[in-house]
Amino acid sequence: MPFSHFSFYGFCLFYAIQSYFLVRYFLKLAYYTHGSEVHFNPSPVSVIICAHNELHNLKSNLEGILKQDYPDFEVIIMDDRSQDGSYEWLKKVQETYQHLQINRIEKTPDHFNSKKYALSEGIKAARHEIILLTDADCRVNSKNWIAKMAHSYKDETSLVLGASLYEKKAGLLNAFIRFETIQTAILYLSLALNKKPYMGIGRNLSYRKSLFLRNKGFNSYSEITGGDDDLFVNRLSNSRNTRICIEKDSTTFSQPKTDIKAFVTQKTRHLSVGKYYRKKDQLRLGVFHFSQTMLWIFFIFVLGVTNTTTFFLVTLLMMLRIIGQYVVFYKVSIKFGEYNKLRLLPILEIIFIFYYWIIGIHALLSKKVKWR
Structure with missing residues (x-):
């Protein structure tokens, strides 16, 4: 030939x-709309944020989460060995916002990845069945973030996958980061929409506390760096128990890396988990x-x-x-x-x-x- x-x-x-x-x-x-599919579920929600020396980000983003327009929710900050004054600042904020809970972690067990340990302890401390996760460097796009994510639950739903993008900045690196992030979101959200879920993003992810506890959390991969979001979804999601939420008000935005080395380090950590996905x-x-x-x-x-x-x-x-x-x-x-x-x-x-x-x-x- x-x-x-x-x-x-x-x-x-x-x-x-x-x-x-x-x-x-x-x-x-691209043409999907929630429409009448959205099921109003006023269940109380526990928002959990793990933070390690994130004082600057907490000062910028926490108020938007604490002031969400939702009838019953708590915000749990897992302060993971911070040494930048985060704990002291959070205690002052707690005086104004009674629904803010602060848990301090002084030491991580040797056999447990620090992020997974902090998150596990936060979920155990949560008072509510619906867990909603984000990061300290994430800005919520509206006061309806919790409502949009929580209302996506139906009786059979155990996980809700949201979208999290990066803020727009100047330069080719930022354009590429945003392109890569949107392409990843298109992949995991479109496959989930077609009943083939395989991952989620911890910057905007919700699941039931009972699902986490029933499956013993991250125990089967506690030592793996990363995977507290995508690997968790990959192990426990199926065609019936997973839904997506992609409305404007449900999106979160993070600050992107500004140099190639930091970006490569971040993505190496993320991509290294892929070898543990289902075949x-x-x-x-x-x-x-x-x-x-x-x-x-x-x-x-x-x-x-x-x-x-x-x-x-x-x-x-x-x-x-x-x-x-x-x-x-x-x-x-x-x-x-x-x-x-x-x-x-x-x-x-x-x-x-x-x-x-x-x-x-x-x-x-x-x-x-x-x-x-």
Whole structure:
């Protein structure tokens, strides 16, 4: 078979796979609305935040959580060995907000990852069945954050997956971080919407306390760095017990990393957990990322070795795919409450392909890292 034919057939194969993900999953998320599906559930909620030397972030973001428009909720801060005055400041805030609970951790057991231990202790201390998680550096997008997440529960629901984005800043690194974050959100939320949940983000995640206790929390992977959010969801989610919440008022926003080294360290920690996912989820994600990579490789090959007619055909097909991507990213961004022009989308996707394989391999080979 001539190389030009091989390149064209390869392009068509991976184009078909990527188109399947786009049409079957991503467009469905882009046009998804809660509508009448939202079930009002005024159950009391326990918001839990683990913080290690997060005084600056707590001062910036905690008030927005404490002033939520919801009839019955508590906010639990797990102060994990902080030495920046966080505990003392929180005690003063507690004088104004009686629904604020502060738990101080002085030492983490040797066999337990510090983040998971802090979170486990916070869940055990929670008074309510509905647990809602976020981080100290997260800003809630409205006073209805708790209400939107809590109202997504139905009788059979055990987990609710929310979206968490990064604040917009200047520069290519920030554009890439936001692109990577939205693409990840599109993947896990669209698959969950299609009854194939595989992960969640701890910056905006809710589940039942009884689910956590019944499955002995993080005990089976307590020593693994990370996984308190995505691995927990991966182990316990199924087609019936998981729902998503992607309304503007339910989104949280975090401060992005501002240098490449810090970003790489953060993503290495996140990606290193992927090898513990269920095999079916590893396969599905592997097919998506591998086909995404090979599509661009074969596209470049085809442009270099084929005739004019084929050249224009594959170029047209790639333009149609890019338009589809723009539609998905634009509509999903609007749902999240962030207008994202994404003018550099094709370039960012190519950068993402290099990033994913380099950082992914590094994550698989890296040694154990600490939370903080």
